[in-house]
Every structure is written in structure tokens, then in C-alpha cells.
Amino acid sequence: MDEFELIRRYFDRANTRADVVVGIGDDGAVVVPTPAMQQVSVIDTMVEGVHFPQHFNPADVGYRAVAVNLSDIAAMGATPRWMTLALSMPVADAEWLALFAEGLHTAAAEFDVALIGGDTTRAPVTVVTVQVSGEVRHGTALLRSGAKAGDTIYVTGTLGDSAAGLQGLEAGRPVKELLSRYARPSARVNYGRSLIGHASAAIDISDGLYGDLSKLLAASGVGAELDLDALPISRSLAEHFDAADCRSFALTGGDDYELCFTAPGRLPDPGILTVTAIGKVTEARDIVCTENGRPVPFSDSGYAHFKSAGA
């Protein structure tokens, strides 16, 4: 089977969006942007053995590849519309592809995103790149740079589950509820969209709360007081790890795909989603962590892909 048949067999499904004029199968896809909307574009790569374990469930790889991009779309307050896929792998494994496509289409269908094009190539290792385009009303996109001293800092959901789930898997003691947060992250698209007009700045948590909050603060030219006692820890995480490990997973574990945002006033109704105030934006350009109301030392730079490369 050659790559063209592959693409058709696994990825070319009927378009569900009326704004897709030409989907998979031509030199390019053609879509109709919504009038008066700005367009948001995100792209994210996952490499086997680096961003997900070898022999990981292909359906989860497919789901995750879409979800991590939708999380970026959510952090911009945008509505996802269309996506393209670049998939490289050593051999055209039909079973792997069928499962991967199933997971990919499941995530896409949940958020009404159309797969409009792609490229399938051979490579020594499996590399999945997904690019998603979304839309947002003119001038309303949530940026990292709008936080002001005095704003409250919030996070959605609970933190640390995903990293703990992955660690459990790698240690041969997988905990289902935690691992599912890693395998099937919940992109906070609806809540992200509702934050427009409320949040002053937003970022999604992919590298760990501490590192990603640092980026938001740096982009805004401000600092923060971060209340470590307030970090939202799931019951499941607390059951399996002691308090220090829970905090460490929550602060620096990463792969949460929750939103961290700042807001000066009231928040929109999060429905069944938990939203937790974890600190305040300050004028000083650093993060002061507090425990029982007292400053405690902390430093971390999040997960850096090239940290050990010595470059």
C-alpha cells in the first residue's frame, strides 16, 4: 500500500463542516473563514519515546495529538475549526493506523474540528504533528501578556494527575484514573472561550504550572504570589502519593492541559469544571511561593526538551 492509499483509507472521512470546500485529496485544502473573525493557528509535535512512551495505545496517541493543540486553542479563547496532520512512521502498520485514526477522529468530533489535509511519510521513528486553525472575534484573543498586578491567578481542573499517571505507567504500576488524564487530556475549549472579556491573560499548562505561569508573568512584565496550599490536587493523586510528591507533580509535572489564567474580577460560570484561585499577580518580577501564608523557597524551569543537549 502506498502513502496515498493510506491517507485515504484511514483519514479521509466525510466532512462534517459546511465551511470545508475541498478536504483531503488535492494539493491543498480550501476552507471558508467566518467573516469578521481573526484566525488562530497552533502546531504541536509528539515524538514516540520523547513525548509519549513507545508502544503507547495508538488511539490515545491520536486523541492526544489533537487534544494538546486544542488546549492551545482554548488558551487563546478561540473556537477550533480545521486541522492538518503530518504523520511519519517507520512502517505503514495498518492496525496502528486504524486505532490512531480512531482516536484522532474522536477528539476532532468532540470539538467539531475537520481534518482537511495531511502528509504521511516514512521515518525511523513515529512523529505526529497536528496543526489546528481556530477563530476568534476581532481583537478578543486571550494573550499571555495582559496580566496586571492585583489580578487573581486561577487554574482549571486538578494538577499533576497526568505526570503521575505517566510515571506510574513507566514504573510498571499504572493507576487508571491518573493515566487516563495523560492519555486523554481534556482541552478546556468551552471554558477558554467563555473567559473572553473576563481573563486578562491565559496560557495552557503543558510544561508544568510553575514554568508556564512564569512564561505568562514574563510576557506580562509582572510577578506573582503563589499559594502552594491552594493547588488543586485530585483525590486520586492524593490517594497514591504523599503531599510533597503531589505538590511536585502539580507544580512541575506537566502534560496537564489545564488553563492557567489571570482575572481582575468575577469569572464566568465554569459549570461542572473546577476553577481554583491559586495566587495573586504582583508588581515584583518573580514568583514568591507561600505555605501557611509564609514564603518558602522554590525554583524550577519546567520541562525543557533540550535541557541535556549541552548546546
Add this chain to the structure above:
Amino acid sequence: MDEFELIRRYFDRANTRADVVVGIGDDGAVVVPTPAMQQVSVIDTMVEGVHFPQHFNPADVGYRAVAVNLSDIAAMGATPRWMTLALSMPVADAEWLALFAEGLHTAAAEFDVALIGGDTTRAPVTVVTVQVSGEVRHGTALLRSGAKAGDTIYVTGTLGDSAAGLQGLEAGRPVKELLSRYARPSARVNYGRSLIGHASAAIDISDGLYGDLSKLLAASGVGAELDLDALPISRSLAEHFDAADCRSFALTGGDDYELCFTAPGRLPDPGILTVTAIGKVTEARDIVCTENGRPVPFSDSGYAHFKSAGA
């Protein structure tokens, strides 16, 4: 150096396009689509050792990664606007990155395309994925599916140089003029755009004329008579290879990034670009090759990435 510094240092240049509201550095990029235009999206991956030789000039890798995508944009008759980059590599090699970025920005500047976002990750092998968005007036995009019996079949430029150039390099006898066609393909963006209203169907030649013409014909539900004597062969190719090899490179070599298109009537002025009539569209659903006006046997399926995978 971590990936975030990397991205900033090598890829984050001042935006040259006024329609880029937010570029590199936030969760997503924000751009302003032109009113009443449809959007064309293409994505293409190049893997070291598969799509370009190991230790290939990084500046050429960067240029090529953009150019092959612009060629797809050209085949749609669209105007390129914005691009995103997903770059995976084993180590953050500063020298490689500087050269790669230089080539990438050179190609982007030639066609006024803004790099608006990206993702830089670690992988055991270098994998470059570029996604380009372009625009085209409502309903005018050139598709593969519009060829009609009686239309003339054309190609731009000359064919086979690129594949011959690569073969020469791999054999240790590089021919500069041929290799430059491989290293720095000329995306036919301006001519592709001018073909709107003239061409009935178009495709870009990446896998070889025979294979790509076959795809155009299949999409249109037609066949062709292909005049092998008419294939445009460069002086440089003819100097270094005999007639049979020239023809083989031209038909199935690939990596030409020229346009193959069909048209029922007159063509727009190609300026200094050569455009050659190479055959006619027929009703029969196959390709009949002719030599000296007589049918000759030929069959080929182009370059298929997974051909040897046995899947």
C-alpha cells in the same frame, strides 16, 4: 539552551506582514484573513535520510521545506500568507539552526510569507514539517478534478533536473546546475496564480510527472496522450545523461516542483518561465505515451514512500 530560547533566537524575526496580529511567542498566532477570500492550507514533512540526504546543507533544507509547500500553494492558484514550523532534531545544534533558519527565511521573504508559530522538539532524527496557509478568491482555486477531454496538458520549466542532481550527489559526482534545482526548487507561485481562469486542472510535480499526472487525470475521470518527445529537458540534463535517462528522470524522478496543468485555450503570458505542451486529455481512462507519434508502452506509479513496507 532550552527550546523556548532556541525558537526565539533563530526563528522569531520582526513580522513583515501587517495582517499578523500575534506571531511567535504566545499559545497560538493570530492573523487577519482577507475579507471575501477562501483559505488554502497545505502541510509537508521532510525527514533526514528519507526526503533529503544526511548532512545536507541546512540552509537548503530550510529553503526546501518552505518551497515544497509553496509549490502546493501554487498548484491551487493561491497566494501564500502565513506559515508554521514543526522542527524535531536530536540535539539543538546552534550552527545547523542558524543556517536552517536563514534558508527558511530566505524562501519566506521571496514570497512574502510570515512565520507565525512553531514547535521545536527533540527526536532521534531531524524531521521538518512546514504548514502554509494561503488565500484565493472565492471559488477560484485550481483543483485536480477539472480536466476535460480535448484540453492540452502543460508543464512549467524543465523536468528531471532535480532527481538527476540528487543522484549525482549520492554517486559522489554532483553537477552544480542540476543539484541546485533539488536544493532550491522554484515554487511557481506567480504563474500558478495567473492560471486562474485559464487552467482547468493543476497539480504540482513532487513524485514525478507520470505519477502526478496520473493523479490529476484520476481526479478528473479522464485519460491522456502524453508525447514523450515533447518533455522539456534542460541543456544541463542533456549534457550529462543520455536520452533514455533524461526521459526517465523527467517522467519519474520527482522533486521537480513544477506545475502540471490542463487548459482548453490560451495561456497567460509566462514571462521568462518556459511552459511546454506535452499532450492532450482524452476520454479513455489511461495514459498512452507516444514517441514519434506512435504509442509506446510505459507504466510507473511514481515514488511511493511505503512501497517496500509490505503493508
